[in-house]
Amino acid sequence: MPTIQSKLPGVGLTIFTQMTNLANQYQAINLSQGFPDFEPSEKLLSLVKKYYAAGYNQYAPMAGVLALREQIAQKQEALYGVAVDAATEITITSGGTQALFSAISTLIRPGDEVLIFEPAYDSYRPAIELYGGKVVAIPLVAPDFQIDWHFVRSQVTSATRMVLINNPTNPTGRVWSAADLADLADLATAADLFVLSDEVYEHMVYSGHVHQSVWSIPKLHDRSFVVASFGKLLHTTGWKMGYILASEPLMREFQKVHQYTVFSANTPVQYAIADFIADAHEYLQLGSFFEGKRNLLQAGLAGSKFRLLPCEGTYFQLLDYSMVSDASEMDFARQLIVDHKIATVPVSAFYCNSLNQNLLRVCFAKKDETILQAIDNLRSI
DSSP states (O other), X not given: OOOOOOSSTTOOSXXXXXXXXXXXXXXXXXXXXXXXXXXXXXXXXXXXXXXXXXXXXXXXXXXXXXXHHHHHHHHHHHHHOOOOOTTTSEEEESXXXXXXXXXXXXXXXXXXXXXXXXXXXXXXXXXXXXXXXXXXXXXXXXXXXXXXHHHHHHTOOTTEEEEEEESSOTTTOXXXXXXXXXXXXXXXXXXXXXXXXXXXXXXXXXXXXXXXXXXXXXXXXXXXXXXXXHHHHHTOGGGXXXXXXXXXXXXXXXXXXXXXXXXXXXXXXXXXXXXHTTSTHHHHTHHHHHHHHHHHHHHHHTTSSSEEOXXXXXXXXXXXXXXXXXXXXXXXXXXXXXXXXXXXXXXXXXXXXOOOOSEEEEEOOSOHHXXXXXXXXXXXX
C-alpha cells in the first residue's frame, strides 16, 4: 500500500463532533453544535413533499433553480438596496461550508496569504491550507473582540490575496460595525484584495444592531464573495443548502469549480424554498425569534457565577466561567459534560494557538424547555 502523506496532518475530528460525541455518550444536553432541536415549518415540509411527489427529482441547473435565484435577488435588493442579477451573480450550493470551500479553491493558489480573524469557524484554515495558501490569523480577544486595523494593515504583504470575515461572528456573537466595514473596504481597495464574507447569520441580529452586507458597500461589491445558508435561515441544517453571491466575473470562475465538485444542489428542496421565502415574513421574523431565546438564556443565568459576554448576533452566547473554575477551557468543557450533563464548546478551539480565556460557547437555537434545563444544570454548579 502506498504511503499516505496527509495534506492536513494536524487535523482530526472537529471540536463540534468531539463535544457532540461526548454529549451522546453521557446523555448530556447538547448546546455545543450549532443546530436547532426543533422542527422546521410544516409549510416548508409540505412544499418539499409536494415537489418530491411531483417528480422534481433530477439534476437542477448547475447554478441552481432559477425561481430560487430570483427570490434571493429580490431578498437582497429589499434588504440591502443592491440589485443582483439572478442569472449570473447567484449560485445555489450544498450548504454554506461548500460555498466557502469552493470560493477559497477558486481564488487561492500556493503561496497566497489569507487574513482571517480569530476566534474563527474551524473550516476556514484547512480549506486555505489544502490549496497551498497561508493563513495569517488576526487574534481578537475578550471581552469586546475589537479589531485593531493598524495591526491588520501591518500584516498585509505582497503575497496577501484575500480577507475572510464572518459577520455576524461565530463564536463571539459580534456584529461588525459600519466603521469596521469601512476600514475593511479601505484595506481591500488599497491592497487590491478579494473579500470572502461568511454572512450565514445575517438575520440573527439583536438589540438594535443592524447587519450590513459587504455587497452593500460599493468599494467591496466587485471584489467580494458573500456566503449565506438556508440551514440557518430555515432551521434545516441537515439539508445542507446555501448560496453564494458574486459579481459575474467572479461567479464565472466560481462555477468552474462548483460544477466539478457538487455540480448542483437538491432539486425539489430548491423549488420548495423558492415558494417558502416568497413570503418575506418567514425570514424577517428570525431576529425577534432568536432574540427571545437569547433573552431567556441570559435572564436565567443572571446572578449566576457565569458572566455573560455581549451577544449582538448569531445564535451563540459566550460564558465566562472564571468565577467557577481555573481549569482550561477544554478540561472544563469535558467536566461539564461528565459531571453536569451539559455540552458546550471551548472558545480556545477557535484559535490556532488554543488561547485560553475561560470562555465557553453555548448554542441557544433550542426549544425553550431545553434552554431552561440547561440553565438549571449551569446554575447548580
